[in-house]
Amino acid sequence: MTEPFPGQVERRLTTCPYCLNQLDWFDFGEVPLVKETPSGPEVLTPGPDESETHYRHRTLGAMRLCRGNGEPHLLPADYGYMEPLVIGLVGDSAAGKTHLLTAMIAQLERSRPLIGRELRIGPLDGRMRQRFYDERVTPFLVRHEVLGGTRPGRPEFAYALRVQSRQTGRTHAVGFFDVPGEHYRRFSYDDTPFMSAADAVIYVADGSRLRSGDGWRDWVPDPGFTHAIEQLERTRATGNGGLPPAVIVVAKSDMLDGLDDDATVTDWLRRRDESHLNDLRSVLVETVDAGAFLKRHGAGHWLDPMESGSQVTIHFASASGVSKPREDATEFPDEGFGPKRVLRPLLSLFSMAGLLPKIDMEQPEVSMDDPQSFY
Ligand SMILES: Nc1nc2c(ncn2[C@@H]2O[C@H](COP(=O)(O)OP(=O)(O)OP(=O)(O)O)[C@@H](O)[C@H]2O)c(=O)[nH]1
Ligand SMILES: [Mg+2]
Ligand SMILES: [Zn+2]
Structure with a gap:
């Protein structure tokens, strides 16, 4: 055999x-x-x-x-038998990694019209799919329940896909790791071996932490990215320099709607820009907008992955689309529930990793190459 x-x-x-x-x-x-x-x-x-x-x-x-x-x-x-694409989700405890991944996978598997000819997608392991849908997709997206924090244990794929790419002409095994954020806080590298083999990274920061008001602006918490950046830098074979492509996702962006009269997030969240691959043309404009937004709200350090020499795009996203009525609520409200813009980061990552054609990006008015204007 x-x-x-x-x-x-x-x-x-x-x-x-x-x-x-x-x-x-x-x-x-x-x-x-x-x-x-x-x-x-x-x-x-x-x-x-x-x-x-x-x-x-x-x-x-x-x-x-x-x-x-x-x-x-x-x-x-x-x-x-396939070319692997190992994707690590990185970010502090309760940043929103698990809800984001759940919404991302569910959207991707339902998005045939969007990616139709470019990618053919299926589960890599039927039982893993069943478990993921029973334990995450159905409770969260069908019943609107809040999922629990990720439990510690041997890091294994939270989900894995078989992706046939027209662009590469090959079939790829795309596996996602989603571990408890406390590992990134404690710099416990033994708990994140997969980051030493990661081909792409999804950095997740908790957008709701920007809501702290003027006095605390300088104290926007560390998103837990340093651990991963260090590990990537130390484990890459030297020579070709750059780290793997990455996206920075400002999760729970629903909570930033109208923050301090700043309409940036409201404007992006309102867009219906996930129905065609061409919608990705605005990703660079969003990256510059989001980068400047984070700077304005005291979270310039969330942009550290951009300094590592890898290709990075930044995205506003919300897994639930709405906030819980109370901090201790176990369900999201039904009214207004629905993932917003969760697929864009993943498709941008696929494009940077070569599985989708390179996107002909709209150029932002502010150049990313000009650090004075961007940072
Ligand atoms: N408003 C809003 N809240 C969210 C969203 N996604 C997650 N949350 C809330 O944030 C909490 C943490 O989300 P998780 O996805 O479990 O966070 P995590 O990064 O996986 O956390 P660990 O597994 O502990 O590392 C959840 O219990 C929800 O209450 C969102 O899109 N919008
Ligand atoms: Mg989790
Ligand atoms: Zn092994």
Whole structure:
């Protein structure tokens, strides 16, 4: 059973996104195919007289086992046959990472008309999809419940997609890591190994923290980005300089509507700019607008990822579209509920990572190359 996956890349070694060991995906002795059973993973091998059809049937829903360094873990069966795009979500506790990712995935999987010919998207692992929908998408987007904080544990894909890109002509395994923000606050690198292999980053900052009023402007909290920037810088092979492409998302932007009579966010949130790929043409203008907005509201340090030499765009987004009535509420109000502009950051990231065609951007009036005017 060494049959390649259609659209696979021509290479044999893949980096395990969980333990960072190099794996030869074609070596079923090294990375066995397993099925989970109540007594643990059972290794699957073809029986001596077994028909190929029967064996294939038996392997439906199977996973691959990475032995790690004595801590075995399971990976989606096709992962190593595709070109990986490992995406890390970065940001402090309660920044809004999990709600944002949930809304992003749900929007992406429903956005056929928008990305139709450019990307073909499906889940990489059916059971992972079922879990994600049962535990996140349905409670949040159907029942409008507030999701709990992410629990600590071995960092594994929160979700993974199989993305066929017209632009690259290949199939990509796109995996998202969403860990508790406390890891980024404590600089605990052992809890974020995936950032050492990340191909793209979604930095999430809590927009509602800008609402603190004049006296506190200088004390807008640290968004927890430094940990990730340091880790990326120290683990990249030196030489080509730049860090992977990234987006900075100002989450919970619904709470910034009309902040201090500043109409910037209101204007962007009002736009219906997620119905066509051409809408991405305004991303650079939004980046400059949002960068200047953050500076005006004391959050210039949220722009640190831009200093790292990677391509970065900045976005206003809201996963729920509305605020909870009270801090301790367990549900969002139904009135006005709905994700706003959550897909743009992801599509911008896909474009920077090469999965979508490069966007012919509208040029902002203020040049990003002119630090005096931007910062
Ligand atoms: N107004 C508003 N509130 C939001 C939005 N998204 C999340 N929240 C609130 O912010 C809280 C934290 O959101 P999470 O998505 O759990 O944050 P997180 O970054 O995943 O947090 P950790 O898992 O602890 O790192 C939620 O409990 C919601 O109350 C949004 O789009 N708008
Ligand atoms: Mg979370
Ligand atoms: Zn591993």
